[in-house]
Every structure is written in C-alpha cells, then in structure tokens.
Amino acid sequence: xxxxxxxxxxxxxxxxxxxxxxxxxxxxxxxxxxxxxxxxxxxxxxxxxxxxxxxxxxxxxxxxxxxxxxxxxxxxxxxxxxxxxxxxxxxxxxxxxxxxxxxxxxxxxxxxxxxx
Amino acid sequence: xxxxxxxxxxxxxxxxxxxxxxxxxxxxxxxxxxxxxxxxxxxxxxxxxxxxxxxxxxxxxxxxxxxxxxxxxxxxxxxxxxxxxxxxxxxxxxxxxxxxxxxxxxxxxxx
Numbered sequence: 001x002x003x004x005x006x007x008x009x010x011x012x013x014x015x016x017x018x019x020x021x022x023x024x025x026x027x028x029x030x031x032x033x034x035x036x037x038x039x040x041x042x043x044x045x046x047x048x049x050x051x052x053x054x055x056x057x058x059x060x061x062x063x064x065x066x067x068x069x070x071x072x073x074x075x076x077x078x079x080x081x082x083x084x085x086x087x088x089x090x091x092x093x094x095x096x097x098x099x100x101x102x103x104x105x106x107x108x109x110x111x112x113x114x115x116x
Numbered sequence: 117x118x119x120x121x122x123x124x125x126x127x128x129x130x131x132x133x134x135x136x137x138x139x140x141x142x143x144x145x146x147x148x149x150x151x152x153x154x155x156x157x158x159x160x161x162x163x164x165x166x167x168x169x170x171x172x173x174x175x176x177x178x179x180x181x182x183x184x185x186x187x188x189x190x191x192x193x194x195x196x197x198x199x200x201x202x203x204x205x206x207x208x209x210x211x212x213x214x215x216x217x218x219x220x221x222x223x224x225x226x227x
Contacts, residue, residue: 031213033215035217040124040219041219042203042217042218042219042220043160043203043217044217045214045215045216048213048214050213058214090159090160094213094215096213102148102150102165102207103148103207103213103215104150104162104165105150105162105205105215106162107159107160107161108159109158109159110158110159
C-alpha cells in the first residue's frame with residue numbers, strides 16, 4: 001500500500017471552530033489532493049497541489065484553505081467549520097507513471113469529521 | 117450535467133453472474149480513465165486503468181469508447197468478495213493530473 005496517512009482519523013467539533021486535517025506521504029509524489037465524500041455526491045475535489053507551495057482550487061473549495069510547505073505534507077484547514085462540512089475527507093497522491101502519462105491516484109484512509 | 121456520470125445502482129446479483137457497469141464523461145479532451153473499488157467505510161483503491169484498446173485483468177474487463185464518451189467495467193463470475201462500490205474516474209485537464217470521479221455504483225453479490 002502507498003505510504004499515506006491522515007490525521008486525525010476521527011474528529012467531532014463545534015460550528016465556528018477552526019479545524020486542520022493533515023495528510024502525510026512517504027512516496028515523494030508531486031501531486032496531492034483533498035476530496036470530500038458525501039452520499040449521492042461521490043468524491044468531490046476541494047483543493048490540490050502540484051508542488052511545494054503550489055496549490056489550486058477544486059470544485060468545492062469555498063470555506064477551505066490548504067498549505068503545502070513540504071513535499072510530504074498537505075494540510076486542509078476549515079477556517080470556521082459549519083455543519084455542511086460534516087463529511088469524510090480523503091487525501092490522495094499521484095505521479096505520472098512515466099509511460100502512458102496516467103496519473104493513478106492513491107488514497108489515504110480518510111478522516112471522518114462531524115461538525116455539531 | 118455532471119462531468120462524469122454513473123448509474124448509482126444498487127446492482128444485486130447472484131454469485132457467478134456477469135455484471136456490467138457503464139460510466140459516461142462529458143469532456144471529449146479527457147485523456148486517462150480508471151476504475152476504482154471502494155469497500156464500505158474504506159478508501160477507494162485503484163482497480164484498473166482503462167486503455168484505448170481495452171484491457172483485462174482476470175475476471176475484470178475494462179473498455180473505452182471515445183466516440184460515445186463512455187467507459188465500461190465487466191465483472192465475470194461474480195464473487196461475494198466483489199461486493200463494493202465501483203467508481204469510474206477521468207483525468208480531465210491537459211496536465212492529466214486532475215481527476216474527476218463518478219458518484220459510484222454499488223454492487224451486492226449474494227450467495
């Protein structure tokens with residue numbers, strides 16, 4: 001399995017509090033991603049990174065920010081958590097396979113976040 | 117219209133059955149295609165990439181139809197352990213590293 005860890009794995013917080021989720025990889029992959037997964041919506045991209053300090057928004061970025069100061073770490077911050085951000089958050093990494101140009105993604109185990 | 121669409125199912129099939137999933141995508145410039153498997157309360161895991169010529173891995177066959185913009189996954193001789201959600205995924209940007217996922221199709225294989 002790809003070396004990807006997420007912390008915390010579970011968190012319950014209150015509306016209005018800041019929350020930071022961490023993704024750590026040991027694969028030295030260039031690309032890192034944050035998704036949220038909700039019933040009926042599948043995986044939706046929040047933010048992604050294509051290198052240290054290089055990040056961009058995904059389709060559901062409002063209310064989220066990210067930072068990547070090292071290749072191995074990608075942080076997702078909810079500045080002021082809302083109940084609509086209750087979800088399962090997955091981090092993923094990818095790198096070109098160098099042959100066909102495919103960017104297969106490998107996922108971390110996920111973080112279950114509940115905002116009360 | 118969603119960029120990647122799948123029939124949500126669920127598909128309920130007996131052991132030994134053949135089951136097929138389809139997935140349509142809207143961006144004709146899409147370059148890479150994948151099927152992922154996700155078990156309940158687990159992370160998605162890559163099942164197989166989908167190549168233009170079609171590819172097979174044991175009981176699993178993936179095909180790509182660029183003209184009609186869909187990919188398919190065929191599972192032959194279904195096993196109880198195949199019960200999971202199957203997600204199709206499409207790399208949609210020119211760099212190829214940004215992936216759009218379908219919402220997934222739930223499969224239940226029963227004895």
